[in-house]
Amino acid sequence: MIQVILVDDERPALEELEYMLEKYENIEVVGTYTDPLIALKEIKRKKPQVVFLDISMPEIDGFSLAKEIIKLNFKVNIVFVTAFDEYAISAFEINAVDYILKPLCEERLDSTINRIRDNIKQDAIKINSIQEVVRQLKKPLIRIPVWKKDRIILLDPKEILYCTVEGGETYVVTEKEKYFISDTLSHLEEELEGFFRCHRSFLINTEYIDEIIPWFNNTYAVKMKNRDEEIPVSRRHSKVLKEMFHIK
Structure with missing residues (x-):
């Protein structure tokens, strides 16, 4: 049974969509969610083989949610669903990733289900393909999902003082809290504007630098x-820091 x-x-x-999927043998809908954060938590717990994601959603869109699902590191087919064709639809024509335009069409859904079945049968789901789609359709981060124990919190990047690696895990630090994030400093460095990689273990928000020692x-x-x-600044990055703040 494909969950x-x-x-x-x-x-x-x-x-x-749930009604339309009922006609397919060996397809079982194990959850429907209007809240992306609750969905992410349940996807982490249930590890389905397929996730259908609406693209245009408030707070966290389908692309951002897809990135968080990828970080969970299990094999999954992600199908994007959209009412618009403005998201470079041709970028979705990549193995293991599909798209469906609203209003839903049975013929198009048949094609999607067949592709999913082939991928699962061959055990050839390419997570990198999903990453490539997300990369092509990259949008500025408005809020990022972080974890506080078993809770998911949407954090405004402007609240982050710095990001750091401890014991092989990545954390983001605000004035009051410290959160786990399923990402690497390198990826955060690419996505967060106004942040400076001062050390291999630290990525700092330059707006919150209070003192340079x-x-x-x-x-x-x-x-x-x-x-x-x-927070240490490595020798390699000290020169950049001096230029950034015009230190003689």
């Missing part, structure tokens, strides 16, 4: 707003 989860902020759209061997440390810890 499927549907995510769309409009309940009628969910019900229509000279260290040994022409290196520096920085202190962030309302934080006591000193």
